[in-house]
Amino acid sequence: MGLIPDFKKIATRSPWLYRINAGSCNGCDVEMAVTALIPRYDVERLGCQYCGSPKHADIVLISGPLTVRVKDAVLRLYEEIPEPKVTVAVGVCPISGGIFRESYAVLAPIDQYIPIDVNVPGCPPRPQAIIAGVAKAIEIWRERL
């Protein structure tokens, strides 16, 4: 019986990331790509791996204020991600709409539609902040496994 918690602990060392762009201006997406790709911030050392398919994902990074037009697509993508999953909202847009707040085309805050576990504010957030957000998400994920 003692093996299962051990395995769960090991399992949290393999968080696969998936990015959803919910109408972002691309600033946060550039920062996320940078955290993954450049040697200096290499997230692979945490065991992270960007995956192209939502079905492989564990931790979802959502950027953007959720525009009216992408809402259905984003909700469907979110449904496609298998449990247990953790959601990280990257940037200030998912929290309040950021510079797009009060626009008729924007549905922020995003947690009216999708449960958000970690908020990483910033416009755009620094790569270190995104990595800290992912690390926080890994802790939450461990409890859900």
Place this chain on the structure above:
Amino acid sequence: MSNQIAILLAVLLFPGGVFALVFGLAMKGVDRRVAARLQSRVGPPLLQPFFDIIKLGFKRTMVPAAANQTVFLYTPLVGVISMLIAAALVPITSVYAPDAAIGNLLVLLYLLMIPGIVLMIAGSASGSPYGAIGFSREMALMIAYEGPLVLIAAAVAIRTGMGMGTWATFSLNDIIAYQQTHGAFLFDPVMWPAVAAFCFFYPANLGIVPFDIPEAETEVLEGPLLEYSGPVLALFKIMSALKKVVVLSLGIALFFPLAPEMMVGGLLVWLIKMAVLMLVGITAVRLSMGRMRIDQAFVFFLKWPLLLAVASLAVVVVV
């Protein structure tokens, strides 16, 4: 009866089963780590592939509404089982010799086709358009690389057979025994075209970068694997790890099986050969090349490896 038990043990424990799985995943871990270091990154822990497999075990498996559930869930199992059996077929010099009833090159050729077919079936059973693209690309690539493989195998078999007084022998044990006494085929100029053709064949078979077209992550989002999640995806990862061990080990058995006549030394030499082949033949290649388009790869395979393989067969028969 003792034969059957020995075969079963070979499939489940030593060259196949547990050993091949652990070794294959460890190779993948080293590969990722070295790749990261070559790109001056820190890279994942060496045991990362094991973590990934365990993690996938905790995830839910989702079956798309458009998929055929039975086929979707059980084809990867066929692939894993075929690779376990294949791993038990490849001899390791002076460590493991497969039972004469199964240690046959022709059987191995058929078993090596199964993972590709499994990917094709899985891709089309998932009902996803990306899976369908992966299906068609895998099929085109298989048509391109299976021909050279068969010709390489024939060249090796005929070379060994003529040396031993028959016209061809497909027994892997004989092929190794012949090279142990007459020198490795790697140093035999007559066999060089076959060696070169094999060097083109295995990246395509293993899906390594210049030829990872069916599963291209950035184009078709891992194609056939797109809709898979959880433990079933882990089965695919296990299948590809086993396949890596089988194909590299087959390359060693066909062209460079020389090893001392003792158990520990033989195993050590085999491990060193596998490590070198993996670092030079997989890590360095996949980092230094871009991905070909499927039409380029198809034309390439019908030009060079096929030409080399035909040439090697002709040279072997004539000389």
